Structures are given as C-alpha cells and as structure tokens.
Amino acid sequence: MSHDDELDKELRFHIDARIDDLIASGMAPHDARRRARLEFGGDLQVKEALHDQDSWRFLENVLRDVRFAARSLRRAPAFALTAALVLGLGIGANATVFTIVNTLLLRPLPFPQADEIVQVRRRTPSGSSGSFSLHDYLALNAERRALSKLAILDIFCAGRYTLLTTEAAEPVRACRVSADFFGALGVAPVAGRLLTTGDDIPGNAPAVVLAHAFWRQRFGSDPGLIGRLVTVGGQPHTVVGIAPDTVQAFSRADMFLSLAVPRASSERTNSFQVIGRIAPGITLEQAETRIDTVARRSAQVEPSLTNMPQGIVLHTLQDDFVAPIRPALQALTVAVGLVLLIACSNVANLVLARALVHRRDVALMAALGASRGRIVQRVLAENLIVALVGGGAGLLLAYAGVRALPAMSTAGMPQADRIHIDAFVYLYVVGTAALAGVLAGLPHALQLAGGDLLRWTKGGSARGGASGRRLRLTLTVFQIALSTMLLAGAALLTRSFWNLASIDPGFQADGLLTMSVSLTPARYPDSARLAAYSGELVRRLERIPGVRAASSTTALPSEFPIDFPVSVAGGRDHQTLPGQPAALDAYYRAINPHFFAAMEIPLLEGRVLTDADTADSAPVIVICQALARRAFPNGDALGQALVVGNGYLKDARDLRPRTVVGVVADTREQGLRFAPTLTMYVPVAQSPELITRLVLEKIPLRWVLRTSRDTAELAPAVRRAVLSVDATQPPADFATMDDVLSRSIAPQRFNMLMLALFSSVSLFLAAVGVYGLTAYAVVQRTRELGIRISLGASPAQLVRELLLQGLRLGVGGTVLGLLSAAALSRLLRGLLFGISAADGPTIVVVFTVMTTVVILATYLPAARASRIDPMCALREDVA
Amino acid sequence: MPRPSDKTDLLQGTLDLLILQVAALGPVHGYAIAQRLNQISNEALRVQQGSLYPALHRLEKRGWLKAEWRAAESGREAKFYALTAAGRKRLDVERTEWDRLSQAIALVLQTAKP
Numbered sequence: 006m007s008h009d010d011e012l013d014k015e016l017r018f019h020i021d022a023r024i025d026d027l028i029a030s031g032m033a034p035h036d037a038r039r040r041a042r043l044e045f046g047g048d049l050q051v052k053e054a055l056h057d058q059d060s061w062r063f064l065e066n067v068l069r070d071v072r073f074a075a076r077s078l079r080r081a082p083a084f085a086l087t088a089a090l091v092l093g094l095g096i097g098a099n100a101t102v103f104t105i106v107n108t109l110l111l112r113p114l115p116f117p118q119a120d121e122i123v124q125v126r127r128r129t130p131s132g133s134s135g136s137f138s139l140h141d142y143l144a145l146n147a148e149r150r151a152l153s154k155l156a157i158l159d160i161f162c163a164g165r166y167t168l169l170t171t172e173a174a175e176p177v178r179a180c181r182v183s184a185d186f187f188g189a190l191g192v193a194p195v196a197g198r199l200l201t202t203g204d205d206i207p208g209n210a211p212a213v214v215l216a217h218a219f220w221r222q223r224f225g226s227d228p229g230l231i232g233r234l235v236t237v238g239g240q241p242h243t244v245v246g247i248a249p250d251t252v253q254a255f256s257r258a259d260m261f262l263s264l265a266v267p268r269a270s271s272e273r274t275n276s277f278q279v280i281g282r283i284a285p286g287i288t289l290e291q292a293e294t295r296i297d298t299v300a301r302r303s304a305q306v307e308p309s310l311t312n313m314p315q316g317i318v319l320h321t322l323q324d325d326f327v328a329p330i331r332p333a334l335q336a337l338t339v340a341v342g343l344v345l346l347i348a349c350s351n352v353a354n355l356v357l358a359r360a361l362v363h364r365r366d367v368a369l370m371a372a373l374g375a376s377r378g379r380i381v382q383r384v385l386a387e388n389l390i391v392a393l394v395g396g397g398a399g400l401l402l403a404y405a406g407v408r409a410l411p412a413m414s415t416a417g418m419p420q421a422d423r424i425h426i427d428a429f430v431y432l433y434v435v436g437t438a439a440l441a442g443v444l445a446g447l448p449h450a451l452q453l454a455g456g457d458l459l460r461w462t463k464g465g466s467a468r469g470g471a472s473g474r475r476l477r478l479t480l481t482v483f484q485i486a487l488s489t490m491l492l493a494g495a496a497l498l499t500r501s502f503w504n505l506a507s508i509d510p511g512f513q514a515d516g517l518l519t520m521s522v523s524l525t526p527a528r529y530p531d532s533a534r535l536a537a538y539s540g541e542l543v544r545r546l547e548r549i550p551g552v553r554a555a556s557s558t559t560a561l562p563s564e565f566p567i568d569f570p571v572s573v574a575g576g577r578d579h580q581t582l583p584g585q586p587a588a589l590d591a592y593y594r595a596i597n598p599h600f601f602a603a604m605e606i607p608l609l610e611g612r613v614l615t616d617a618d619t620a621d622s623a624p625v626i627v628i629c630q631a632l633a634r635r636a637f638p639n640g641d642a643l644g645q646a647l648v649v650g651n652g653y654l655k656d657a658r659d660l661r662p663r664t665v666v667g668v669v670a671d672t673r674e675q676g677l678r679f680a681p682t683l684t685m686y687v688p689v690a691q692s693p694e695l696i697t698r699l700v701l702e703k704i705p706l707r708w709v710l711r712t713s714r715d716t717a718e719l720a721p722a723v724r725r726a727v728l729s730v731d732a733t734q735p736p737a738d739f740a741t742m743d744d745v746l747s748r749s750i751a752p753q754r755f756n757m758l759m760l761a762l763f764s765s766v767s768l769f770l771a772a773v774g775v776y777g778l779t780a781y782a783v784v785q786r787t788r789e790l791g792i793r794i795s796l797g798a799s800p801a802q803l804v805r806e807l808l809l810q811g812l813r814l815g816v817g818g819t820v821l822g823l824l825s826a827a828a829l830s831r832l833l834r835g836l837l838f839g840i841s842a843a844d845g846p847t848i849v850v851v852f853t854v855m856t857t858v859v860i861l862a863t864y865l866p867a868a869r870a871s872r873i874d875p876m877c878a879l880r881e882d883v884a
Numbered sequence: 885m886p887r888p889s890d891k892t893d894l895l896q897g898t899l900d901l902l903i904l905q906v907a908a909l910g911p912v913h914g915y916a917i918a919q920r921l922n923q924i925s926n927e928a929l930r931v932q933q934g935s936l937y938p939a940l941h942r943l944e945k946r947g948w949l950k951a952e953w954r955a956a957e958s959g960r961e962a963k964f965y966a967l968t969a970a971g972r973k974r975l976d977v978e979r980t981e982w983d984r985l986s987q988a989i990a991l992v993l994q995t996a997k998p
Contacts, residue, residue: 011963014961014963015914015937015962015963016937018913018914018915018956018960018961018962018963019914019915019918019937021958021960022915022956022958022962023915025958026919
C-alpha cells in the first residue's frame, strides 16, 4: 500500500467508526454520515497536517512545483524560449572560458606528480631567465639533495633538424635532451626504452627517442624501427624507444636526441634550458633555497664562468607555462561573468514582466493557503527549469566554442588542442545554471516575499506595476552599466591591439617570404663554408623570376633573440675605454650581404655589407642606430671598432675588433611589443666560429626573400633551388613575414577578439533589455497615453518624454558602468599596450556608443507610442 | 485560514503524553484513542482529528509507538498503535515532567492568591 493510500484507509476507518457509533446511538445513517464528516473536517487539511511532518514532503513539493512550472512554461513558449536562450548565451560563454581555465590552470599537467616538476630559472636584473649554460648546469647538477633529477635540454625544444632517410631529406622537429629528461617528467616508454644515464656520456653511441605521434604517422608504428639507425642532424642515432603522447604537453618535438654532457665545461653560452624534479620529501621552497645556495657558491668560486651570480628560482612547470596567459584568463573570466549577470538581469526583467500576467495565479495560490515560501518556491522552480534548459543550450555552445578555439587563436592560446570538456565542466554548467536560475528569479521572489501579497495581487496596472517598474528600471540600468564595462574593456583592448599592429617594424614586411633550412653542422663546420653555401643559394634564389633579393640570417625579427655582449674596442685586453659604457648586450645577426636589400631596412650612415666583405677582408660590422647611440654617445660610430662576444669567445680571431662601416635604422626584434633593440649585423663569412657552430646546432638557418609574386607560386621553385645547392638540406617553414609578425601578437589578438565578442553579446542583450523595458512601459501606459493624446498632447511630446527617460537611463547606466570599470581597470593593466586604462578618447567613444544604443533602443517602441490611436487605447483594458 | 499545525507547542506535548498513556494500556487505534480520551476526561477533552493523527504519526516516527494493521471489532482493518519499550520510558519522563510542571503552576497560583 502506498503511503497515501494507508493514510486514506486510516482516516476512513475513523470516519466509519464514528458513523457506526452515531447510528448505534440512534441517528439516521444519512445524518450520521453528514455529522461525522462535519466533525472530521476536511481530510485534506488533516492530510496536509500529516504531510507536514513527512520527510518526503519536500520532494513531493519539488516534483509538484516542477510539474506545475513545466505546464505554465508550456503555455508561454515565447517567454520560455527567450529566457532559456538568453541564459544559454551567458552560461555557454562562461562554460567556454571555464573549460580553458580548467584544462590549463586547474588540471595538472599529464605527468605523475606534476607539481614536483620544475623549470629552473636564474635571477637577472630584469626578473629571471630560463636560459642556462653547460657550465652552470654542471655546477647545479653536483647537488643532488634539492632536485633528484636535473635535465638539460636545448632551449628551443622543437628546433628544426633534418632527418635523412634513403628516400629523401626531410625536416623534423627535434630536441637534444640529457639522460634525466624523461626521468624528470616521470613518463614511461610506449615501446623500447627511454634515455638513461649512459646515453649522455660523450663518446657513447648517440641515441634517439621518437615521439609516439611521429612514430605512428611517419613510420606506421613499426616496432622493427627500435634498434635501427636513423640519421638526424647529420649524425646516425640509434632508435632506443618511443615516448608517450603525454610528453607533447611539454614539447612538440618529433624526436628527442641524446645530448652529450661532458663532466666539466667552461662553456658559457646560454643556449640550454634546465628542468628537474624536486627530491622526495622536501617542498619547492626548500629545494629552491638549497639549489640557490649551490648556484651562488659556484658563482663565487668561478666568477668569470658563471651566468647565475644572483642565484636560482624554481617555478613549477605548470606555472611556467601558464604565467604568461594568467592575466588574460583572469580578465576573460571576469568579462564572461559580467555577461552572465547581464543575461540574468535580462531574464529577471522578463520574469517581472510576466509576473504581472500571472498575478491571478499567485492570488489563487495565496487564497488556497499556500505560504509565501511555497509561492516563492514555485516561482524559483519555473526559473530553474528555464535555467537548466539554458544550461543545456550553453553546454552545446561551449562545445562549439571549444572546437573553434584552435582556429581562432593560432599561437594565441598555448596548447589549444589540449583544451577539452570534462566532468568538471559539466558540474560547472549545472552549478552556473542553478545560480543563473536563482538570480533571474530573485527580484520577482523578493517582490513576492516582501510587502503585502494580497495588495500586490489585487493591484491594478498602476499599482501593481509600481514596485515592479522600479525593479525593472533598476535591472535595466544594471544591464547598461555592465555592458558599458565590457564595451570599455573591448575598446581598450582593440586600441591596444591596433597600437601593436601598426608599429613600424623598421623594415618592409609586405612582400617578404621566409623559410628555414636546418643545416648539418658537420657539413658546414666553419663560417667560411657556411658563407659559401649561403652565397651560392642567394645567387640561385635571385635567379628565380619574382625574387628580387634573398638573404640568410640567424634569426628573423620577432623570433627568439640571440644576444652577445658587444664592447667598444680599445685599450689593453679589450677593456672598455674610460668614458665609454660598459659592455652592452646586443642581438646578433650573421647575415648574407643582401640582407638589407631584401629587408629594405633604411641605411642611415656609411654603407651596408657587400659581397666584398669576405672571410679574408677586414672585419666589419653594421649596427643599428640605437646601438650606435648607446655605444658611442659622444660621437660618430662610423670608423670605430667593436668587439663581439667578450667573455664568451675564446679564439683570438673571433675576438678581433670589427670596424663599424654602417648604421641602419632600428628594428623591432622581440616582437612588435617592445622598444627597438640593439642589433648588430656581421657578415656570415666573418662570424665567430663558436657562434656559427652554436647557431647551426641549435636553430635552422633563416631566409628572407623579397618577392614580387605570390608565395604559393614561388615555393616550388625556391624548394628546387635550395635542394640544388645541397640535396640533403631541405627547406621548411615557408611563411610570409606578415604571418611571422602576426604570430608574435597572436595572444593580444585573441584577447581582443574574445572581449569584442563578449562585448557585442552584452551590448545586444542590453539593447534588447532597454527595448523591452520601454516597449512594456508603452503597453502598460497605453490607456494613459491615449488619454493624453485625446486631450491634445502631441505625439512628438510623448516620444520626447519617453526618449528623455531613456536618455536618463542610458547616461545613468553608462556613468555607473564607467566608474565600475575604473575600479576593475587593474585587471586590464597587464594586457594593454600603448594606452592606459583611463584613456580619455576611449571613454568618450564608449560613452557615446552606449548612450546612442540606448536611445535607439528606446526610440523604436517610443515611436510606436506616438502612433497610438486614442480611441483604441481608451477601450483597451490592460488588466 | 487557520492551519491545524498552528496549535501551540504546549498542547502538542500534552497530547503526546495523553496518547502514550492511553497506548500504555494496550494496542489501540486512532478512533479508540479519541473516544477513550473523551470518555475518561468526562467529555472535557475533545481531540481534533487534525491534531490526533499528526501526533500519532509523529510518535510512531520517533519510535515510541509501534503500528500494526489488524482487524478491529467491527471487522474492518485498522491501524493499531502499541507502546514500545522506548515509548514506555518516554511516558515515564513525560509524566514526571508533567507532575513537576503542574506542581510549579500550583505553587504560583497559591502565592498569587490574595
């Protein structure tokens, strides 16, 4: 028997027993029945009282509320759909940003105990640097109590190498790593083994570990590959095993080559990075203190060889990845939260408008004895259903958004393909939907909970609307304010991005094609041969119709810099002359003489490098204007001599003073974001041997071609030309310079696009909100307006009145929004370039746009008001 | 509209005591409890069904009464409530409390007498 049935039976027995007694005492059966019933009272009430104590009551109520709410929503599909869609927009945007935050910030990296893996950085005057020299690494590696595994690897962990197979030479991404690399990450091999101690001892057979994806795609997961030899970077390596896919979270390299680490080294060039795993049982801080002590001690013992005199800091690997994007993610999270608030207040307005419609239902419920709390519960149930449906829509939106992310961001969002929706996102969506439902229903619920319910339900349109109208007005102002904040953020980011994108890079980027050729160091062991290769390829490239000039260079603008100290020559031991600045660090470019022609960098003084500057002619150097000013503040740079690489280079020939023969215009080297950098240009033929060797080992040779034709047309011819000089050195990474520069500001573009998107959505919602408010007001006041028109008021007057109201709304909301935006400006500070968060013109623009939108949104329904036919209006009964 | 549960707590506690007392004499159904209370108190106490059944269910849920469906004298099935061991203990506690309360009230009334 169900609970309800039992209750029925029990009460029924009571009544029947009473009837029997009454009959027994002489009453007629019919009267007895009536009397018993009267005495008993309504069993509904008894049952209600019983139910009150029932713990199932809550669930029953909820189910009943849900059923009722569903029915009532079905009767108002327009409201339900609109509300669900609006909330869906807000929830979906939030879910998308949360997915990003979840994957990148909240979930750990896919390595075991990922928070123990650290990136080792050395303190510098400007912060810290992740670049290390071999010498410093060996000094740190002597201490085992801080980091149990310390690995050194190429600083560009996906450099271009050439894989030579019997078929052809093909470019691959490879990284040289020491034996502890995979141990530091804590991964296990998919097949074979990973690098172990012994693999990095100089003299032992070089080993290579392949990335799983590369093994799959290039070699078809052939297990027989393990144990075979492959030639990479001109050297045969034994394939010892396959690394799991999780390693991709750290590096995109296809192959991991064993790096020969000598026992001792005085090598000072910072061309490596160092990662490690914290020793078991100690904290990050303890490990940092210990290794910092080791670093400082080593710096004191060998001050001329150390690059870490200020010690070491440790960052967890995740922090290191995430730190650059954290400010952007914070700003986006706030922005998307604002969008949700706007959506909720928009729906709240819809709910309030609808409330006046189903006032009678509420009156009925109150009359039947429902408490205030029950009525509020019913209202909230309705909103929660709408919100959950909206949540479903939002989840779909999030899926679409996550899929669109990699396309939208290119390099703007690191590891964009790791971002995926998991159980946490589902939980988040449900939670956000519940919150949104409660928020959207809150104003109406407050309206019901406070004040006299009866008076409210009885009130006519004038009375009942009063408190509701105030609420709706407040909510609309709120929406306008929030939307203004988003608009301000988007405007600032847009201007900032515009500043970035329109910086003059210092050369002609348009019409410049770039590519890279990774050269085997063994084939080009010195600068002379490298220069010969470069010169020959330049000749062949310039023969291609459409290529006006071509040149090799060690790095492209906006790519990772290679810098060396440069000092003014003179005095003994290349010491600086009195009055001259101490050694400066400048970006180093070893170029083919046609470089300036290809790049179209303006020459300011002297001459550019020519083919006459060979290995045998006098050592020359061309510097940029900023470097000229810094190095020679007192006079002319031309004719003076500079020494490159002091302290790093050993060979006397490398340290020859180089005469400054030309000064060129400044370029932006570290992306478009930073000030012009000090750059020096040296002919390849005269490049110090050590630098040549290092550069060849680490990075591919970069090429720039000034073209007058389309890239796609030229690429095949260029490829043929490159292979014709040396068939074993294939070209790769064809890209226009515009693309290269554009990649360097991809993060800013991403932030701007996201915020612009959110801002547009919010602007739309706010406009719709204002429209709705005014339209509803017009409908509510149709009778009043009709009367006034019939009494002689001109329609234009009425429109003006409504417009003024809208204007007040708009100005009030915008001012409020701008003030609030000022409070939040701190969030944007790290993301802006070239303007402050309190930029005057931007504020004016935002103010104008917002108020214009509000006026427009007010005008449309207001115009309709002017066309009210007084006769119809008076006859209308707006209950 | 007055709701049945708006009765004061004092009355509710007293009703519990009365029900437990009646049940102590043996298993009894709701109607019989109402009748007995009416009879024993010489018609002074008339329990509303709206209070009685909620009280019975509450006492059953608290474990002081045990319910069982049985055939009544009339032949129909009725829900009989019997006192449990815990219920007996509760009855003793309630009786003691009631005695204390009524003594206290008596004292106050005595002193208030002019």
